[in-house]
Each structure stands twice: as C-alpha cells, then as structure tokens.
Amino acid sequence: MTEMFDVTIIGGGPAGLYSAFYSGLRGMKTKLIESQSKLGGKVLLYPEKMIWDVGGQPPVPGHTFVKQLVVQALTFEPTVCLDTKVEYVEKTADKHFLITTNHGEIHETKSIILAVGGGIIHPKRLDCPGAEKFEGETLHYTVPSLKLFYQKTVVVSGGGNGAIDWAVELLDIAKHVIVVYRQEDFPAHEAQVELLRKRNATILLNSTI
Numbered sequence: 031m032t033e034m035f036d037v038t039i040i041g042g043g044p045a046g047l048y049s050a051f052y053s054g055l056r057g058m059k060t061k062l063i064e065s066q067s068k069l070g071g072k073v074l075l076y077p078e079k080m081i082w083d084v085g086g087q088p089p090v091p092g093h094t095f096v097k098q099l100v101v102q103a104l105t106f107e108p109t110v111c112l113d114t115k116v117e118y119v120e121k122t123a124d125k126h127f128l129i130t131t132n133h134g135e136i137h138e139t140k141s142i143i144l145a146v147g148g149g150i151i152h153p154k155r156l157d158c159p160g161a162e163k164f165e166g167e168t169l170h171y172t173v174p175s176l177k178l179f180y181q182k183t184v185v186v187s188g189g190g191n192g193a194i195d196w197a198v199e200l201l202d203i204a205k206h207v208i209v210v211y212r213q214e215d216f217p218a219h220e221a222q223v224e225l226l227r228k229r230n231a232t233i234l235l236n237s238t239i
C-alpha cells in the first residue's frame with residue numbers, strides 16, 4: 031500500500047494539470063496519474079498548431095501551452111506517475127479510495143478528480159477498406175510537424191475546430207488544401223472558417239471520403 035494522498039488526479043491533460051496546481055495551492059497532498067509517457071493530454075497531438083481560445087493567453091502553439099501548463103502544475107511539487115493507467119477504483123469502508131493501476135500498484139487517496147477527457151487517446155480511424163496501408167505514410171491522424179506537408183496537396187477530413195484550425199495553418203505550407211466535411215456547414219469557430227473561405231482552399235461539403 032502507498033501513502034495516503036488528499037487528492038489523486040487521474041489524467042494529465044490541461045484539466046488534470048490545472049487541478050494539480052490548484053490542489054497544491056489549497057495545501058493538499060496531491061498525486062497525478064497519467065497513462066501516457068508525457069504530460070499534456072490531447073495537446074501533445076498538436077505541438078505546432080496555434081491555440082487561439084484560452085483566456086488570458088495570447089495565441090500560442092500547442093507545445094508552448096503544454097510547457098506552461100506543466101510548469102504551473104508542478105509548482106507545489108505533486109507526485110506524478112507517468113505510463114500508469116488507472117484500471118479500477120474502489121471506495122473503502124472509511125470513505126477513502128483505492129486506485130488500482132495496470133502495474134498492479136494500489137494508490138490510496140481521500141479524494142479523486144477525474145480529468146480523463148475522452149479517455150485514453152485513440153484516433154478515430156478512416157472507415158475505408160485498405161486505409162491502414164497508408165497510415166504514417168500519406169494518411170495521418172496527428173500532425174507532429176507541418177513540414178511533412180510542405181508543397182503537398184493535403185485533404186483534411188472534418189469540420190470541427192481541430193480540422194479547420196489545421197486547414198488554416200496548412201494554407202501557408204501546402205501547395206493546395208482541400209477540406210471534406212459530411213455536413214452542410216462547419217461547426218468550427220466562425221473566424222477560422224472565414225479565413226479558410228477567403229483563401230485558396232477547396233471546400234467540399236456534404237461529402238465523405
């Protein structure tokens with residue numbers, strides 16, 4: 031059995047990282063458990079994409095945002111467990127919690143903050159026969175570096191903020207950007223959609239790959 035913590039945060043994305051900072055600010059003995067090998071959650075998927083919509087923060091690329099979140103989160107020196115997936119939580123008779131991880135360790139805590147986002151991060155794969163053959167070559171579910179698309183024709187599938195923000199960033203890098211979205215209008219931020227429409231992108235609505 032490990033030592034007792036006041037709060038254990040499950041998930042090291044933006045929500046978990048800020049929770050770790052705030053728990054420390056309130057003088058709580060804090061532990062953070064994250065299944066990935068790095069802190070940052072989904073933002074690790076878009077290190078070069080600009081983030082426009084965080085209060086008090088001028089537009090900033092994902093990797094800088096993660097760096098800032100981590101510095102803030104570690105201010106009060108919480109215990110951090112990386113590469114550790116929480117598999118099971120049970121409440122004890124004295125109303126504490128026992129958290130079991132994939133390594134078989136048990137963590138004891140008086141309270142839990144669930145900051146798991148959409149859960150363990152997996153891409154939603156393209157539902158096309160044979161698509162997996164092109165994964166990592168010409169079919170990508172993350173953009174680790176915009177340079178990959180220099181002077182290429184790039185098809186972006188989707189119409190939410192992630193897709194439209196990427197399409198806008200790619201306008202200055204790629205030869206041509208084509209956005210394919212299944213609905214008749216984009217649900218993404220209007221200002222970004224307008225930027226996309228004003229520039230030389232091809233937009234295919236009511237369409238799927």
Ligand SMILES: Cc1cc2nc3c(=O)[nH]c(=O)nc-3n(C[C@H](O)[C@H](O)[C@H](O)COP(=O)(O)OP(=O)(O)OC[C@H]3O[C@@H](n4cnc5c(N)ncnc54)[C@H](O)[C@@H]3O)c2cc1C
Nearest residue numbers: 041043044045064065071072081115116146147149150192
């Ligand atoms: C391509 C893309 C672009 C985006 N652009 C923007 C943007 O510009 N602006 C914006 O505001 N938002 C943007 N978002 C959304 C933003 O990234 C998410 O809203 C944000 O990351 C959610 O934070 P979170 O901490 O709630 O969850 P997450 O970031 O999902 O973090 C949850 C963490 O919990 C961990 N976890 C889950 N289950 C367990 C478990 N059982 N045990 C241990 N760990 C676990 C996961 O590994 C993950 O690291 C974008 C998302 C994507 C995909």
